[in-house]
Amino acid sequence: MTVDRLLRLIAGFFILLTVALGVWVHSNWFYFTAFVGLNLFQSAFTNWCPMMTILRKLGVPDTTPCRQ
Known part of the structure; x- marks a missing residue:
């Protein structure tokens, strides 16, 4: 799995998780959802986000690698 695909997988998981936590635990979890969304938004323009570096x-x- 490549960085781009794994990044999308992790971001999607965090968004789903924090939305569920925001609904059932505490509404402050929506701030983390917004943080992930803003990172995805800015990475579309800069091709960089902290998770890619990690x-x-x-x-x-x-x-x-190319398949032969």
């Missing part, structure tokens, strides 16, 4: 340092590849 994933690269963990050794997740940027691209997949």
Whole structure:
């Protein structure tokens, strides 16, 4: 799995999780949902977000090798 795909997976998970927590636990969780959304928004223009840096340092590849 590449950085881009894993980033989308993690962001989607965090959004679903924090929306559920905001509905059933406390409404302040919606601030974290907004934080994730803003990071996704700015990464569309800059091609960078903090999670991408973390994933690269963990050794997740940027691209997949060509299949032969």
